Amino acid sequence: MNNPAVICHKVDKTFQQGELAVHALSGVDLEIASGGFVCLSGPSGSGKTTLLNMIGGLDRPSGGEITVADLRIDRMRMSELAELRLHHIGFVFQAYNLIPVLNARENVEFVMQLQGVAAAKRHALAMDILEEVGLKGMEERRPGELSGGQQQRVAVARAIVSKPALILADEPTANLDSATAEKLMQQMRDLNTHIGTTFVISTHDKLVMSYAKRLIKLHDGKIVDDIAQQ
């Protein structure tokens, strides 16, 4: 049996706002199996994005332990976290977060280029994945020349092209119309089913939640519900 993709043990995160300490996460215990398709839901300020950032090594917990790909990331240096993100984790952000000076293909190739994949191979992979997400013919367009839905599909393509073990998505459908959102979720779920990529998605969207195999509800920085779904 595979080791869990993510383990959080008594994870706390406190933000200091002036003299006020805001507890974004309090004693979160969580284990996500490899190949899971997990949704984090909850109202704004419940700690979904904070938890996602902790798992992705974008931020450090104030307390507790986080293990990703069998590595204790709460103890890692910034450079080690960058390496982990580059090789093991894909990100899909709510605001697309494409690099504006690169076109769609170059954005998709970017991570592979950092990983040292040969130019011809990454070019071919980028073209294939863009076709898969329905952006054939738009490869040379820069983000500013694409619609929100198209940009998000480029972001998903960028996240999945190098087949990372874990993909973290923060409100991936927030800026998409329902048809595009449905299509995007279908693609993510296919990837999960066929390749076994683990997905952890924070969302308010009921559509996204309906695709989840497991739904974790957060409130005031604590897990209040954990439901397995079909």
Place this chain on the structure above:
Amino acid sequence: MTNTTTLLAWRNIWRHPRRTLLTIAAMVFADVLLIFMLGLQLGQYRMMIDNSLAIFTGQMQVQADGYNDEPYMYRTIPAADALAEDIRARTQLEAVATRGYGFALVSSETRTLGAQISGVDPQFEPRVSTLPGLIKQGRYLDGKADNEIVIGSTLARNLRIEPGDELTILGSGRDGSMAATVTPVVGIYESGNRDMDRMMLSMPLDTFRDVFSMGDTAHSIVIGGERERADRIATGAQAALADKDSLVLLDWETLMPGLKQAIQADFTSAWFMYAVLIILVAFGMLNTMLMSVLERTHEFGILLALGVGHGKLGRMIVTESAVLATTGMLIGILIGAVVVGYYLVNGFTYPGMEAMGERFNIPSVLRPEVSLRSLLPGPLAVFLATMLASLYPILHMRKLRPTEALQAV
């Protein structure tokens, strides 16, 4: 293959073409200004040195060891004319002239003043000195008459004499005997050098030797020629001195340390002005790079999230600065070279320079120096200052955390 940071750096540079072009233009302007000013300054120094040396000192001199520091009459060059001839043969240079120097009281009908007497060879002196061409009244020594003298304009005015008047010279000879003669003034020169015009007289070397009991000796053998050939000439002259331990060959820097120091002092103060210009450009560059970094904080957050390390981001900023600085430097050097090249061919002049040139027998146009030392230091300094200016944005960027950066608008 274009690597990731280079590609991103290049695209970022051209994200705001107008800003990039203005930044490069500022560097090019500073480079051209520095090249022009430095070239002109070095050209001016060259002209100053050449003019100073051409009047009387020459490019180098052979003297008895110690004479330059303590010019006693007895410190002489034996068989000086033969040695001068040997130097002419070895250096294949006609601009080699023998001289003697003495100090004496010089009296006109109404006044007596102290002065330096130079014994010069009328045949060769015009080849090492421009003084013969600076006669304002009368004529220079023509070598036909033994007993005649030319005198500086200020000294002539102080003694209240004119060409045709006689001077009585009273001094001490090389052997300690009395040196005395009465000699007619045939010409008055105006060199533009205050000390020479106020203190110096020239008479034929043979007469000088007779009056000052010099025998066949002299105090210096002055060697002229072009400064570019100085090393080769010095080699020939040194060969002629090979078996003469008591003689030394002195270059112009030893002969005129004051001139060298004045140039160094002027050069140092000029660099303060250049430094101000360079610092201004560096601050302009710092402003550009800092703006460019701050406005991309969110993007840096994306890159950090995707797994780009801080080191790679730093390299990207350095690459952007290096591309801007190198482009500015290369264009600056190119345009700067064209500008100074133009003035090298056509000369640079300012009001009054022509009249001054005519008056003092010096070139009436200034030609900037076109060399590596005039073309490179300014642009290299701007380049280095620009690269240093990129360090601050890098330090700022190194503190960025991915989540904070991603929240930036």
